Amino acid sequence: MTSTPASAELIRHAGLRVTDSRRAVVDALESHPHASADELFQQVSARLPQTSLQSVYNALADFVAAGLARQIEPAGRPRLYELRVSDNHHHLVCSQCGKVEDVDCVVGAAPCLHPSETHGFAVEAAEVTFWGVCPDCAASPL
Amino acid sequence: MTSTPASAELIRHAGLRVTDSRRAVVDALESHPHASADELFQQVSARLPQTSLQSVYNALADFVAAGLARQIEPAGRPRLYELRVSDNHHHLVCSQCGKVEDVDCVVGAAPCLHPSETHGFAVEAAEVTFWGVCPDCAASPL
DNA sequence: CGTTTGTTTTGGATCATTCAAAATAACGGT
DNA sequence: ACCGTTATTTTGAATGATCCAAAACAAACG
Secondary structure, eight states, rough: OOOOHHHHHHHHHHHHOOHHHHHHHHHHHHHHHHHEEEHHHHHHHHHHHOOOOOHHHHHHHHHHHHSOOOEEEEEOOEEEEOOSSSSEEEEOOOOOOOOOEOOOOSSSSSSGGSOOOOOOOEEEEEEEEEEEEEEHHHHOOO | OOHHHHHHHHHHHHTTOOOOOHHHHHHHHHHSSSEEEHHHHOOOOOOOTTTTTHHHHHHHHHHHHHHSOEOOOTTSSOOOEESSSSSSSSEEEETTTEEEEEEEEOOSOOOEEEGOOOOTEEEEEEEEEEEEOHHHHHHHOO
């Protein structure tokens, strides 16, 4: 639960200064792999009560710019952040509670990466979001 | 350019009352197949200057609820609306100017609809967004 | 230990969207 | 054609998530 030296390494390797709030944000992201800025702020606040929400936004923006974190934006929901950046994976979002799970790219040779017609676009990335109902929501009466 | 009777039919068939603003929104959507509420409001305003932005939002929400329109929400951009609802298609978004093109589902039997691991979710839909640079943006110096 | 430069804080601004109440208009019946 | 019911539009304001900017502060390097 306490800030591991590993988080400092991560931050430093990304070319950023190591600060308490940044370490706290990294730690929060490690225990909550798909969290919004606000959720992360809650987590961070528990350990560093003086940290501002803006600092969390700052840290996240810096992380994303440095390639340390990635953001996803499920339709109609606040932006979520994750540390898993090295591979190309997708997401499965519960349309009821918003819970998010990682999904490795679909079977075989990433079929989703190649649209049938490109309309002349230089395609750079494919983003896939699966929507469904998670086991918990399916079990609960609504 | 003027409101066709067809738009009235569409609206009525959806179980909604036919009004000038709704017809104008449908017409605007027909000529701008991936437009935001605000862009549609601009269009509608040209013909019906008294129409409010709120009415456009209302009409769009009603259309979506009635299955007459669909909304998409490219990350970091305002929500877009389209009338093409009958098939399962995806989108190609220009990461520079935001231009959107439709993309039919990838070759063969909708491979994108089946994630490798479902984590127990009852998967209902798959949303695919391709990001790239459109021909115009590729040509312009920036 | 001091300087430099990056980071955090504070307070406010912005955009897209939504809410709510009152005014208005569409549609079906008469 | 007119009325009444009920949906729709308008108006004005509120909200939530995110961003901007200036001043206070702190990490890293020598």
